[in-house]
Amino acid sequence: MLDVQSLSKAYGRKQILKNLSFSVKPGEVIGLVGENGAGKSTLLHILATLSNPTSGTVMLNNHSYQTSIKKIRKRIGFVSQDIALWEEFTVKENMIFFEKLSWNDKTNEELRQLCSDMKLNKWNDTVKNLSGGMKRKLNIAVSLIHDPDLLLLDEPTAGIDLKSRKEIGSYLSSLAKAQDKMIIYTSHDMDEIMQVCDRIYCIGDDPFYHEVLESYGKNPELL
Amino acid sequence: MKQIIATRLMHWKKQWISLVFWLLFPLIATVSITMVIDTLQEDAKVPVGIVLKEQTDAAEELVAEIKSAPYVRLQLLSENEALQELEKQDLDSVFVIHGGFEQNIEQDNRSGLITGYESDVSFAYLPVKEMIISHVQQETGRTKAAYAVKNLEQQYNGQEEWTLEEIKAKSKEIQQEENLLNTALTFQGTPETVNDNPRLFPVWNLWGIFSLLSTLLVFDWVIKEKQSKAIMRLAFSRWSLKSYLLQNLVLYTVVLWIINLLAAGSLYFIFGEWISPANLLSFQVLLSMAAFLFANMFNSPFYYYTMSFALALVVGVCSGALLPSAIAANWKWFDAINPLNPLLSGDYLSLWTAAVVLSSVLWFFRKEQYHA
Numbered sequence: 371m372l373d374v375q376s377l378s379k380a381y382g383r384k385q386i387l388k389n390l391s392f393s394v395k396p397g398e399v400i401g402l403v404g405e406n407g408a409g410k411s412t413l414l415h416i417l418a419t420l421s422n423p424t425s426g427t428v429m430l431n432n433h434s435y436q437t438s439i440k441k442i443r444k445r446i447g448f449v450s451q452d453i454a455l456w457e458e459f460t461v462k463e464n465m466i467f468f469e470k471l472s473w474n475d476k477t478n479e480e481l482r483q484l485c486s487d488m489k490l491n492k493w494n495d496t497v498k499n500l501s502g503g504m505k506r507k508l509n510i511a512v513s514l515i516h517d518p519d520l521l522l523l524d525e526p527t528a529g530i531d532l533k534s535r536k537e538i539g540s541y542l543s544s545l546a547k548a549q550d551k552m553i554i555y556t557s558h559d560m561d562e563i564m565q566v567c568d569r570i571y572c573i574g575d576d577p578f579y580h581e582v583l584e585s586y587g588k589n590p591e592l593l
Numbered sequence: 594m595k596q597i598i599a600t601r602l603m604h605w606k607k608q609w610i611s612l613v614f615w616l617l618f619p620l621i622a623t624v625s626i627t628m629v630i631d632t633l634q635e636d637a638k639v640p641v642g643i644v645l646k647e648q649t650d651a652a653e654e655l656v657a658e659i660k661s662a663p664y665v666r667l668q669l670l671s672e673n674e675a676l677q678e679l680e681k682q683d684l685d686s687v688f689v690i691h692g693g694f695e696q697n698i699e700q701d702n703r704s705g706l707i708t709g710y711e712s713d714v715s716f717a718y719l720p721v722k723e724m725i726i727s728h729v730q731q732e733t734g735r736t737k738a739a740y741a742v743k744n745l746e747q748q749y750n751g752q753e754e755w756t757l758e759e760i761k762a763k764s765k766e767i768q769q770e771e772n773l774l775n776t777a778l779t780f781q782g783t784p785e786t787v788n789d790n791p792r793l794f795p796v797w798n799l800w801g802i803f804s805l806l807s808t809l810l811v812f813d814w815v816i817k818e819k820q821s822k823a824i825m826r827l828a829f830s831r832w833s834l835k836s837y838l839l840q841n842l843v844l845y846t847v848v849l850w851i852i853n854l855l856a857a858g859s860l861y862f863i864f865g866e867w868i869s870p871a872n873l874l875s876f877q878v879l880l881s882m883a884a885f886l887f888a889n890m891f892n893s894p895f896y897y898y899t900m901s902f903a904l905a906l907v908v909g910v911c912s913g914a915l916l917p918s919a920i921a922a923n924w925k926w927f928d929a930i931n932p933l934n935p936l937l938s939g940d941y942l943s944l945w946t947a948a949v950v951l952s953s954v955l956w957f958f959r960k961e962q963y964h965a
Contacts, residue, residue, distance in 0.1 A: 418828075418829075419828065420825075420828060443828060443829050444829075446829060448825075450822065450825060452822040454823045454825050454826055456604075456821070456823050459603065463603055466603070467600050467603055468826060468830070470596040470599050470600050471596060471600060471827065471830035471832060471837075472830055512826065513829070516829065516830075518829075
């Protein structure tokens with residue numbers, strides 16, 4: 371379980387996140403929505419241990435972020451907005467490369483299965499020759515090599531076609547349920563958020579997102 | 594480390610052409626430049642023709658003596674050929690060693706041994722003539738000395754019964770051992786050996802500069818990988834960014850050292866120039882650490898390449914490799930700031946070693962940051 375209490379983040383005098391408290395249970399997919407600059411990516415970076423909060427506490431499976439960062443990182447998968455892959459490598463080489471650096475040993479068959487589960491079948495194609503959707507799928511697959519408990523995705527479907535978006539959404543949804551993973555997900559696509567997420571957190575003061583979500587019949591939780 | 598080697602091999606597989614080029618570059622460039630310079634130096638020597646009318650040891654020794662002169666290129670020809678070439682001014686001068694040369698020397702007969710020809714544009718005639726006269730005097734003197742020793746032996750009823758050849762051979766041996774031209778001369782300082790045939794650009798100096806450039810260019814992986822979005826994943830991997838970079842630094846250093854050993858073997862085989870493996874290792878460790886730290890200062894490979902070429906040029910000038918040795922020899926402080934000095938002198942510790950080690954410590958304790 372992920373437990374966030376009174377989390378704040380400021381860059382100098384600029385307050386980005388103010389006193390956030392929430393929790394995520396295993397098997398839940400959480401959507402984070404909000405205007406640009408509201409602090410969605412900042413929150414994900416803090417939850418991914420890539421940035422420190424100004425104040426507040428975060429616990430993952432009863433391990434504190436302040437004291438057990440190495441243990442915590444083993445349990446986190448992070449998918450950034452950027453494609454964090456070796457462009458000149460094939461899909462197979464990227465999977466093997468990051469498996470070698472991972473804590474978990476996996477066979478080539480297991481790695482291939484992970485890609486197949488995401489409907490990524492271009493095993494021997496070079497990343498630079500893949501479509502945007504395929505790159506995004508591989509970006510997620512690489513983050514899952516070490517079987518993380520908490521998967522953080524920062525706009526994982528930005529700029530890709532509807533079919534790939536649906537495939538990624540339904541994979542994440544089934545992954546959370548089947549393997550009890552906690553998934554936190556940011557997106558500007560409300561249809562996608564509605565389809566994939568169990569709960570939705572809205573960051574920032576802009577009433578626009580509340581109104582949009584209410585029009586979908588959802589009651590977002592305010593952060 | 595096994596995993597780091599595996600991941601590095603995956604990168605190398607993608608860049609093998611440029612990697613192999615830059616790994617072999619110091620050897621290829623050094624061999625090419627040295628061979629071109631040697632050829633030019635050989636072509637710049639004064640051509641002198643020798644006509645040998647007898648094939649005795651004394652005559653061949655004289656030829657070897659002339660041949661050893663650094664600025665003379667010797668050609669053995671028949672008398673007619675030699676004189677024709679002299680007329681065409683393809684030869685600077687011609688010396689004919691007449692028959693009975695050895696016998697005349699043994700009989701202390703110094704006239705009519707050699708005939709010399711020169712043209713109106715000859716300028717090596719006089720020095721070569723002096724060299725021949727000096728050699729003939731030396732050999733006749735040696736023969737006289739041998740007779741004197743023999744007479745003394747008979748006069749004092751010596752039991753040794755040395756032959757003239759044995760006495761002359763001993764004389765030559767002593768001369769070789771105490772050759773003044775190669776003796777270490779000392780004047781208020783450390784002795785320095787006089788090399789009578791120095792290379793214009795010393796082989797290991799040249800190799801050192803090319804090796805510096807090659808190491809810098811090979812280490813562009815530090816910039817490329819640090820700037821890659823993929824490197825952010827190291828935060829969620831078995832190794833930290835620092836650990837990943839350091840293990841790769843060690844791997845690159847070992848590979849470069851192995852290539853250096855191959856280069857050392859090749860340079861020894863081609864030019865007879867040797868350097869110890871330990872010396873090469875300490876130099877490569879210094880270079881790799883310096884290139885690694887230098888690459889860490891850049892975000893753009895283009896600026897890094899530009900600065901690497903500029904740095905190699907500056908080091909080339911400062912190291913004395915591209916400066917006339919007489920100028921560099923007068924500046925003792927040059928040795929201290931010369932980055933190639935540890936390689937050339939065999940000293941493991943230098944100003945550069947201290948600077949690189951200190952910078953490495955500072956880098957190691959710097960806070961690690963990941964940019965997602």
